[in-house]
Amino acid sequence: MQDSVTPLLREAGITKEPLPPGVTGVGLRTTPDLFGFGLLEAVAEHEILRHADPDDRDHDGISGRPHWTDDGIGRFGRKGQVSNLTDFITDAWIYEQGITSEAEPDEQTIAGEPLPDGVDPTLDPEISEEDLEASIRFVQFLAPPSRVHGGMNAVRGARVFSEIGCASCHVPALRTDRHPIRAMSRKKVFAYTDLLLHDMGEELSDICNGEALPSEFRTEPLMGLRFSTIYMHDGRATTIEQAIEMHGGEATGSRDRFLELSHRKRSQLLRFLETL
Numbered sequence: 483m484q485d486s487v488t489p490l491l492r493e494a495g496i497t498k499e500p501l502p503p504g505v506t507g508v509g510l511r512t513t514p515d516l517f518g519f520g521l522l523e524a525v526a527e528h529e530i531l532r533h534a535d536p537d538d539r540d541h542d543g544i545s546g547r548p549h550w551t552d553d554g555i556g557r558f559g560r561k562g563q564v565s566n567l568t569d570f571i572t573d574a575w576i577y578e579q580g581i582t583s584e585a586e587p588d589e590q591t592i593a594g595e596p597l598p599d600g601v602d603p604t605l606d607p608e609i610s611e612e613d614l615e616a617s618i619r620f621v622q623f624l625a626p627p628s629r630v631h632g633g634m635n636a637v638r639g640a641r642v643f644s645e646i647g648c649a650s651c652h653v654p655a656l657r658t659d660r661h662p663i664r665a666m667s668r669k670k671v672f673a674y675t676d677l678l679l680h681d682m683g684e685e686l687s688d689i690c691n692g693e694a695l696p697s698e699f700r701t702e703p704l705m706g707l708r709f710s711t712i713y714m715h716d717g718r719a720t721t722i723e724q725a726i727e728m729h730g731g732e733a734t735g736s737r738d739r740f741l742e743l744s745h746r747k748r749s750q751l752l753r754f755l756e757t758l
């Protein structure tokens with residue numbers, strides 16, 4: 483549901499996309515960054531499944547499960563609802579930008595109604611297959627942001643991160659599979675995610691998406707965290723500490739251990755997070 487429109491739509495009296503009648507839930511989303519997504523796509527499914535523990539057999543309170551889609555394990559989207567970059571980017575062109583392509587040739591409707599006459603003069607498809615493909619490749623090759631050095635305190639903070647269980651979901655590194663592109667083949671990607679769905683508790687809960695339940699979210703990658711200014715799927719946290727305090731559900735134990743950290747260990751942990 484878009485809350486901003488083109489000038490021509492505004493002239494036609496439409497200022498935002500209305501919610502359809504009878505909605506039962508609303509979920510707000512901030513825009514994710516895209517760095518390193520090509521590498522996340524190249525991670526093998528068996529590598530993701532290695533961290534899954536849907537029935538919590540190891541009794542650590544954390545039971546990540548893969549989001550199975552028709553095309554394999556979902557990796558992209560806050561609920562891991564999309565498994566590959568081609569679909570993710572093709573969907574973004576039509577659903578976020580309203581730009582039709584060969585794969586998504588139909589213009590979007592507004593609350594089920596076609597667009598009013600005259601607001602969409604461009605012939606469909608609005609983006610050529612070649613440009614769509616180029617935009618997918620562009621995202622595929624965006625490198626993950628490199629880490630910065632944070633000194634001894636950051637090194638100690640990384641240890642705290644593991645000790646209190648953050649790394650059980652924010653798995654520091656995943657390895658990519660063999661890949662025809664050498665830069666993507668058998669690389670370690672320090673993404674700080676397991677790409678699995680976790681129950682994050684009632685407070686964060688919003689909508690279903692694919693197989694994901696309202697309270698389930700895919701572990702947000704922490705690579706590039708230092709460039710973010712708002713956190714969590716809807717941007718409700720404005721500091722990293724707030725974001726951690728908002729963890730519930732399977733992350734409750736880890737969050738509580740964070741809250742009990744000494745002042746020194748807490749600042750080491752935050753120092754570490756600022757290097758990502």
Ligand code: HEC
Nearest residue numbers: 647648651680699700701702713714715725732733736740
């Ligand atoms: C049970 C799995 C789990 C554990 C344990 C966990 N997290 Fe998370 N974390 C998540 C998920 C899922 C999200 C995304 C939640 C959302 O978007 O609402 C997230 C989001 C975050 C974010 C916000 C990222 C952003 O860009 O919005 C930060 C920061 C974070 N976690 C740090 C931590 C730290 C530090 C710990 C340890 C104290 C921790 N997490 C423990 C699953 C976990």
